[in-house]
Amino acid sequence: MPIIHLDMDYFFGACEELRHPEFKGRPLVVGTSPEKDKHKGVVQTCNYEARAFGIRSGMPTAQAFKLHADLVYLQEDYDYYDGMSRKVHDLLRGYNFPIEQMSIDEFAIDLGSMGYEEAERLSGEIKGRIRKELGLPCTIGISCGKVFAKMVCDDAKPDGLKTVREDEVREFLSEKGVGKLPGIGKKTEERLHEIGIEKIGDIAKANVIELMDRFGIFGKEMYELANGIDESKVIEKYDVLSIGREATLDEPTRDAVKINSKLSELAHTVKEEVDKKGFTFKTIGVKVRFQDFTEKVKSRSLQNYSNSEELMYRTAVDMIAALIGGKEEYVRKVGVRVSSFSGGKGQKRLF
Ligand SMILES: [Mg+2]
Structure with a gap:
Protein backbone atom coordinates (compact mmCIF):
# COMPACT_ATOMS: atom_id res chain seq x y z
CA MET A 1 0.00 0.00 0.00
CA ARG A 165 -1.34 6.99 6.58
CA GLU A 166 -4.68 6.42 4.86
CA ASP A 167 -6.66 7.10 8.04
CA GLU A 168 -4.85 10.43 8.44
CA VAL A 169 -5.11 11.64 4.85
CA ARG A 170 -8.42 13.50 5.03
CA GLU A 171 -7.28 15.49 8.02
CA PHE A 172 -3.91 16.17 6.39
CA LEU A 173 -5.69 17.60 3.35
CA SER A 174 -8.63 19.38 4.90
CA GLU A 175 -7.03 22.69 5.95
CA LYS A 176 -4.86 23.09 2.86
CA GLY A 177 -5.83 25.59 0.17
CA VAL A 178 -7.34 24.03 -2.97
CA GLY A 179 -4.31 25.16 -5.00
CA LYS A 180 -2.19 22.59 -3.16
CA LEU A 181 -4.02 19.75 -4.84
CA PRO A 182 -1.98 18.64 -7.86
CA GLY A 183 -3.83 19.45 -11.07
CA ILE A 184 -5.54 22.52 -9.68
CA GLY A 185 -3.95 25.50 -11.39
CA LYS A 186 -4.60 29.21 -10.94
CA LYS A 187 -7.74 29.23 -13.12
CA THR A 188 -9.42 26.29 -11.43
CA GLU A 189 -8.47 27.72 -8.08
CA GLU A 190 -10.23 31.00 -8.94
CA ARG A 191 -13.31 29.19 -10.19
CA LEU A 192 -13.46 27.20 -6.95
CA HIS A 193 -13.10 30.38 -4.91
CA GLU A 194 -16.03 31.86 -6.86
CA ILE A 195 -18.30 29.15 -5.52
CA GLY A 196 -16.98 29.55 -1.99
CA ILE A 197 -14.57 26.61 -2.00
CA GLU A 198 -11.28 27.66 -0.41
CA LYS A 199 -9.86 24.59 1.28
CA ILE A 200 -9.51 21.00 0.17
CA GLY A 201 -11.83 20.13 3.05
CA ASP A 202 -14.51 22.25 1.31
CA ILE A 203 -14.16 20.12 -1.82
CA ALA A 204 -14.67 17.00 0.29
CA LYS A 205 -17.99 18.38 1.54
CA ALA A 206 -19.13 19.78 -1.82
CA ASN A 207 -21.75 18.19 -4.04
CA VAL A 208 -19.93 15.92 -6.47
CA ILE A 209 -22.57 16.37 -9.21
CA GLU A 210 -22.14 20.13 -9.01
CA LEU A 211 -18.35 19.77 -9.20
CA MET A 212 -18.71 17.57 -12.27
CA ASP A 213 -21.08 20.08 -13.89
CA ARG A 214 -18.43 22.73 -13.53
CA PHE A 215 -15.19 20.82 -14.00
CA GLY A 216 -16.14 17.66 -15.88
CA ILE A 217 -14.39 14.44 -14.94
CA PHE A 218 -11.75 16.41 -13.04
CA GLY A 219 -14.54 17.51 -10.67
CA LYS A 220 -15.00 13.88 -9.69
CA GLU A 221 -11.26 13.34 -9.34
CA MET A 222 -10.78 16.31 -7.07
CA TYR A 223 -13.77 15.19 -4.99
CA GLU A 224 -12.30 11.72 -4.58
CA LEU A 225 -8.82 13.01 -3.74
CA ALA A 226 -10.28 15.43 -1.21
CA ASN A 227 -12.03 12.46 0.37
CA GLY A 228 -8.83 10.48 0.68
CA ILE A 229 -9.20 8.32 -2.42
CA ASP A 230 -6.07 8.31 -4.57
CA GLU A 231 -6.01 5.59 -7.17
CA SER A 232 -3.00 6.84 -9.12
CA LYS A 233 -0.54 4.03 -9.67
CA VAL A 234 3.22 3.94 -9.97
CA ILE A 235 3.90 3.12 -13.59
CA GLU A 236 7.36 2.11 -14.68
CA LYS A 237 7.80 4.01 -17.87
CA TYR A 238 10.39 1.76 -19.37
CA ASP A 239 10.72 -2.00 -19.19
CA VAL A 240 13.85 -3.03 -17.37
CA LEU A 241 14.53 -5.38 -20.22
CA SER A 242 14.90 -2.74 -22.83
CA ILE A 243 17.50 -1.17 -25.06
CA GLY A 244 17.47 2.56 -25.52
CA ARG A 245 19.47 5.67 -26.17
CA GLU A 246 18.87 9.32 -25.40
CA ALA A 247 20.52 12.42 -26.76
CA THR A 248 20.48 16.12 -26.03
CA LEU A 249 19.74 18.30 -29.06
CA ASP A 250 22.41 20.80 -30.12
CA GLU A 251 20.08 23.56 -29.04
CA PRO A 252 16.50 23.62 -27.74
CA THR A 253 14.18 23.48 -30.73
CA ARG A 254 10.73 22.60 -32.07
CA ASP A 255 12.04 22.09 -35.58
CA ALA A 256 10.84 18.66 -36.74
CA VAL A 257 13.72 18.25 -39.19
CA LYS A 258 16.31 18.66 -36.44
CA ILE A 259 14.41 16.47 -34.00
CA ASN A 260 13.84 13.73 -36.56
CA SER A 261 17.46 13.70 -37.61
CA LYS A 262 18.39 13.05 -33.97
CA LEU A 263 15.76 10.30 -33.80
CA SER A 264 17.26 8.74 -36.89
CA GLU A 265 20.71 8.62 -35.26
CA LEU A 266 19.24 7.13 -32.10
CA ALA A 267 17.23 4.51 -33.98
CA HIS A 268 20.39 3.52 -35.81
CA THR A 269 22.39 3.06 -32.58
CA VAL A 270 19.55 1.17 -30.90
CA LYS A 271 19.19 -1.09 -33.93
CA GLU A 272 22.92 -1.92 -33.76
CA GLU A 273 22.55 -2.83 -30.07
CA VAL A 274 19.49 -4.98 -30.82
CA ASP A 275 21.34 -6.80 -33.60
CA LYS A 276 24.33 -7.41 -31.37
CA LYS A 277 22.06 -9.27 -28.95
CA GLY A 278 20.21 -11.02 -31.77
CA PHE A 279 16.85 -9.72 -30.57
CA THR A 280 13.63 -8.80 -32.22
CA PHE A 281 11.34 -6.36 -30.41
CA LYS A 282 7.64 -5.76 -30.14
CA THR A 283 7.44 -2.45 -28.30
CA ILE A 284 8.84 0.91 -29.31
CA GLY A 285 9.00 3.75 -26.81
CA VAL A 286 10.03 7.37 -26.97
CA LYS A 287 10.77 10.03 -24.44
CA VAL A 288 10.99 13.76 -24.80
CA ARG A 289 12.36 16.23 -22.32
CA PHE A 290 11.28 19.84 -22.68
CA GLN A 291 13.18 22.94 -21.77
CA ASP A 292 11.20 23.30 -18.54
CA PHE A 293 12.49 19.81 -17.65
CA THR A 294 9.15 18.08 -17.76
CA GLU A 295 9.25 14.78 -19.58
CA LYS A 296 6.75 12.85 -21.61
CA VAL A 297 6.95 9.25 -22.69
CA LYS A 298 4.90 7.17 -25.06
CA SER A 299 5.15 3.65 -26.33
CA ARG A 300 3.44 1.51 -28.92
CA SER A 301 3.27 -2.21 -29.37
CA LEU A 302 3.60 -3.76 -32.79
CA GLN A 303 1.47 -6.62 -34.14
CA ASN A 304 4.53 -8.77 -34.74
CA TYR A 305 8.15 -8.93 -33.62
CA SER A 306 10.44 -6.84 -35.73
CA ASN A 307 14.03 -5.71 -36.02
CA SER A 308 13.42 -3.00 -38.60
CA GLU A 309 15.29 0.25 -38.07
CA GLU A 310 12.97 1.96 -40.52
CA LEU A 311 9.90 0.92 -38.53
CA MET A 312 11.54 1.97 -35.28
CA TYR A 313 12.38 5.37 -36.74
CA ARG A 314 8.99 6.02 -38.31
CA THR A 315 7.11 4.98 -35.16
CA ALA A 316 9.37 7.17 -33.03
CA VAL A 317 8.83 10.20 -35.30
CA ASP A 318 5.10 9.69 -35.11
CA MET A 319 4.97 9.39 -31.33
CA ILE A 320 7.36 12.27 -30.70
CA ALA A 321 5.26 14.53 -32.93
CA ALA A 322 2.20 13.62 -30.87
CA LEU A 323 4.01 14.35 -27.59
CA ILE A 324 5.36 17.69 -28.78
CA GLY A 325 2.03 18.75 -30.28
CA GLY A 326 0.41 19.04 -26.86
CA LYS A 327 2.95 21.44 -25.46
CA GLU A 328 4.54 24.76 -26.35
CA GLU A 329 7.97 24.30 -24.78
CA TYR A 330 11.16 23.79 -26.78
CA VAL A 331 12.60 20.28 -26.83
CA ARG A 332 15.94 19.59 -25.11
CA LYS A 333 16.33 15.90 -25.36
CA VAL A 334 14.79 12.87 -27.03
CA GLY A 335 15.10 9.14 -26.47
CA VAL A 336 14.21 5.96 -28.35
CA ARG A 337 13.81 2.61 -26.67
CA VAL A 338 12.66 -0.84 -27.69
CA SER A 339 11.51 -3.69 -25.47
CA SER A 340 9.42 -6.90 -25.29
CA PHE A 341 12.13 -8.93 -26.91
CA SER A 342 12.20 -12.28 -28.53
CA GLY A 343 15.22 -14.28 -29.57
CA GLY A 344 18.67 -13.54 -28.21
CA LYS A 345 21.96 -15.32 -28.53
CA GLY A 346 21.66 -17.78 -25.69
CA GLN A 347 20.91 -14.94 -23.37
CA LYS A 348 17.69 -14.64 -21.44
CA ARG A 349 18.21 -11.43 -19.50
CA LEU A 350 20.04 -8.24 -20.25
CA PHE A 351 20.95 -7.47 -16.65
MG1 LIG B 1 13.22 18.90 -6.29
Missing part, protein backbone atom coordinates in the same frame (compact mmCIF):
# COMPACT_ATOMS: atom_id res chain seq x y z
CA PRO A 2 2.56 2.67 0.88
CA ILE A 3 3.94 4.78 -1.94
CA ILE A 4 7.05 6.88 -1.56
CA HIS A 5 7.52 10.18 -3.31
CA LEU A 6 11.15 11.20 -3.31
CA ASP A 7 12.09 14.71 -4.39
CA MET A 8 15.67 15.97 -4.45
CA ASP A 9 16.07 19.29 -2.62
CA TYR A 10 17.06 22.32 -4.79
CA PHE A 11 18.51 19.71 -7.12
CA PHE A 12 20.60 21.76 -9.58
CA GLY A 13 21.88 23.95 -6.76
CA ALA A 14 22.80 20.92 -4.65
CA CYS A 15 24.61 19.35 -7.61
CA GLU A 16 26.58 22.57 -8.07
CA GLU A 17 27.44 22.77 -4.37
CA LEU A 18 28.74 19.25 -4.64
CA ARG A 19 31.36 20.13 -7.24
CA HIS A 20 31.89 23.65 -5.89
CA PRO A 21 32.10 23.12 -2.12
CA GLU A 22 33.57 26.63 -1.86
CA PHE A 23 30.07 28.02 -2.57
CA LYS A 24 28.32 26.03 0.13
CA GLY A 25 26.54 28.24 2.66
CA ARG A 26 26.45 31.18 0.24
CA PRO A 27 23.30 32.21 -1.60
CA LEU A 28 23.52 30.52 -4.99
CA VAL A 29 21.35 30.54 -8.09
CA VAL A 30 21.54 28.37 -11.17
CA GLY A 31 20.32 30.33 -14.17
CA THR A 32 19.55 29.78 -17.82
CA SER A 33 21.93 32.35 -19.35
CA PRO A 34 25.69 32.27 -19.71
CA GLU A 35 27.71 34.13 -17.07
CA LYS A 36 28.30 37.14 -19.33
CA ASP A 37 24.54 37.59 -19.92
CA LYS A 38 23.46 36.39 -16.53
CA HIS A 39 21.00 39.23 -15.99
CA LYS A 40 18.99 38.16 -19.03
CA GLY A 41 17.97 34.68 -17.96
CA VAL A 42 15.66 33.05 -15.50
CA VAL A 43 16.48 31.41 -12.16
CA GLN A 44 16.22 27.62 -12.57
CA THR A 45 16.98 26.68 -8.98
CA CYS A 46 18.27 28.46 -5.94
CA ASN A 47 19.48 27.13 -2.63
CA TYR A 48 17.82 27.86 0.69
CA GLU A 49 20.32 30.64 1.49
CA ALA A 50 19.11 32.44 -1.66
CA ARG A 51 15.48 31.72 -0.86
CA ALA A 52 15.94 33.56 2.43
CA PHE A 53 16.29 36.75 0.32
CA GLY A 54 12.98 36.06 -1.43
CA ILE A 55 14.60 34.58 -4.53
CA ARG A 56 12.53 31.88 -6.25
CA SER A 57 12.88 29.63 -9.27
CA GLY A 58 11.20 31.04 -12.36
CA MET A 59 12.16 34.59 -11.38
CA PRO A 60 14.17 36.73 -13.85
CA THR A 61 17.81 36.58 -12.78
CA ALA A 62 17.99 40.39 -12.90
CA GLN A 63 15.35 40.54 -10.19
CA ALA A 64 17.25 38.00 -8.08
CA PHE A 65 20.34 40.22 -8.19
CA LYS A 66 18.18 43.17 -7.11
CA LEU A 67 17.09 41.22 -4.06
CA HIS A 68 20.65 40.30 -3.21
CA ALA A 69 23.62 41.64 -5.14
CA ASP A 70 26.15 39.20 -3.69
CA LEU A 71 24.80 36.04 -5.31
CA VAL A 72 26.87 33.18 -6.62
CA TYR A 73 25.68 32.66 -10.19
CA LEU A 74 26.20 29.51 -12.24
CA GLN A 75 24.83 28.58 -15.62
CA GLU A 76 22.84 25.36 -15.72
CA ASP A 77 24.60 22.23 -16.93
CA TYR A 78 21.94 19.71 -18.01
CA ASP A 79 24.22 16.83 -18.79
CA TYR A 80 25.80 16.94 -15.35
CA TYR A 81 22.40 17.07 -13.55
CA ASP A 82 21.11 14.31 -15.78
CA GLY A 83 24.07 12.13 -14.83
CA MET A 84 23.40 12.76 -11.14
CA SER A 85 19.72 11.98 -11.67
CA ARG A 86 20.68 8.65 -13.20
CA LYS A 87 22.81 7.85 -10.16
CA VAL A 88 19.83 8.45 -7.90
CA HIS A 89 17.69 6.26 -10.16
CA ASP A 90 20.29 3.47 -10.13
CA LEU A 91 20.50 3.56 -6.35
CA LEU A 92 16.70 3.34 -6.07
CA ARG A 93 16.48 0.55 -8.62
CA GLY A 94 18.75 -1.52 -6.43
CA TYR A 95 15.78 -1.99 -4.07
CA ASN A 96 13.76 -3.79 -6.75
CA PHE A 97 10.46 -1.99 -6.30
CA PRO A 98 8.54 -0.48 -9.22
CA ILE A 99 9.82 3.07 -9.77
CA GLU A 100 8.33 5.86 -11.82
CA GLN A 101 10.58 8.78 -12.63
CA MET A 102 8.31 11.83 -12.54
CA SER A 103 10.90 14.43 -13.52
CA ILE A 104 14.65 14.85 -13.45
CA ASP A 105 14.62 14.91 -9.63
CA GLU A 106 11.40 13.22 -8.53
CA PHE A 107 10.62 9.54 -8.18
CA ALA A 108 7.58 7.56 -7.04
CA ILE A 109 8.18 4.08 -5.63
CA ASP A 110 5.50 1.48 -4.94
CA LEU A 111 6.35 -0.50 -1.81
CA GLY A 112 3.57 -3.02 -2.37
CA SER A 113 2.25 -4.67 0.77
CA MET A 114 4.92 -3.28 3.11
CA GLY A 115 3.73 -1.83 6.44
CA TYR A 116 4.10 1.86 7.18
CA GLU A 117 6.70 1.43 9.89
CA GLU A 118 8.93 -0.60 7.62
CA ALA A 119 8.29 1.91 4.81
CA GLU A 120 9.49 4.70 7.05
CA ARG A 121 12.59 2.79 8.11
CA LEU A 122 13.42 1.98 4.49
CA SER A 123 12.85 5.59 3.43
CA GLY A 124 15.24 6.74 6.13
CA GLU A 125 17.81 4.31 4.81
CA ILE A 126 17.37 5.50 1.21
CA LYS A 127 17.59 9.14 2.26
CA GLY A 128 20.76 8.40 4.24
CA ARG A 129 22.36 6.56 1.36
CA ILE A 130 21.59 9.33 -1.15
CA ARG A 131 23.18 11.78 1.25
CA LYS A 132 26.20 9.63 2.01
CA GLU A 133 26.92 8.01 -1.35
CA LEU A 134 25.88 10.82 -3.68
CA GLY A 135 26.28 13.82 -1.37
CA LEU A 136 22.79 15.13 -2.10
CA PRO A 137 19.83 16.05 0.13
CA CYS A 138 16.31 14.88 -0.58
CA THR A 139 12.86 14.77 0.97
CA ILE A 140 10.59 11.74 1.11
CA GLY A 141 6.82 11.63 1.57
CA ILE A 142 5.03 8.38 2.30
CA SER A 143 1.31 7.87 1.87
CA CYS A 144 -1.36 5.62 0.38
CA GLY A 145 -1.32 7.05 -3.16
CA LYS A 146 0.99 8.72 -5.62
CA VAL A 147 -0.69 12.13 -5.43
CA PHE A 148 -0.86 12.10 -1.64
CA ALA A 149 2.77 10.99 -1.30
CA LYS A 150 3.82 13.98 -3.41
CA MET A 151 1.80 16.35 -1.26
CA VAL A 152 3.28 14.88 1.92
CA CYS A 153 6.73 15.30 0.41
CA ASP A 154 6.06 18.95 -0.46
CA ASP A 155 4.93 19.44 3.11
CA ALA A 156 8.13 17.94 4.56
CA LYS A 157 10.64 19.94 2.48
CA PRO A 158 13.56 20.43 2.82
CA ASP A 159 15.52 17.42 4.03
CA GLY A 160 12.40 15.86 5.49
CA LEU A 161 10.77 12.48 5.92
CA LYS A 162 7.08 12.31 6.66
CA THR A 163 4.33 9.70 6.65
CA VAL A 164 0.59 10.24 6.34
